[in-house]
Amino acid sequence: MTCAELVELVTAYLDGELADRERFEAHLAECEGCERYLDQFRTVASVVGDLVPPPPDPGVRDRLLAAFRDWYRT
Numbered sequence: 001m002t003c004a005e006l007v008e009l010v011t012a013y014l015d016g017e018l019a020d021r022e023r024f025e026a027h028l029a030e031c032e033g034c035e036r037y038l039d040q041f042r043t044v045a046s047v048v049g050d051l052v053p054p055p056p057d058p059g060v061r062d063r064l065l066a067a068f069r070d071w072y073r074t
């Protein structure tokens with residue numbers, strides 16, 4: 001699994017709807033950037049009180065991926 005795939009699947013994972021949790025968690029175990037991304041996502045979800053729905057358009061997804069790249073760099 002790549003980092004981009006993980007970002008795409010994170011809502012399904014947190015919803016408990018991801019069939020392939022093993023690959024998801026295997027990537028998390030070896031990728032600090034994605035682990036942090038998931039933490040951030042969980043924090044946002046808990047503040048909002050519900051899971052954020054999947055990004056509605058490619059522009060939003062690009063911003064998510066750009067934010068993720070920033071976290072990954074630090």
Ligand SMILES: [Zn+2]
Binds near residue numbers: 002006027031033034
């Ligand atoms: Zn990753």
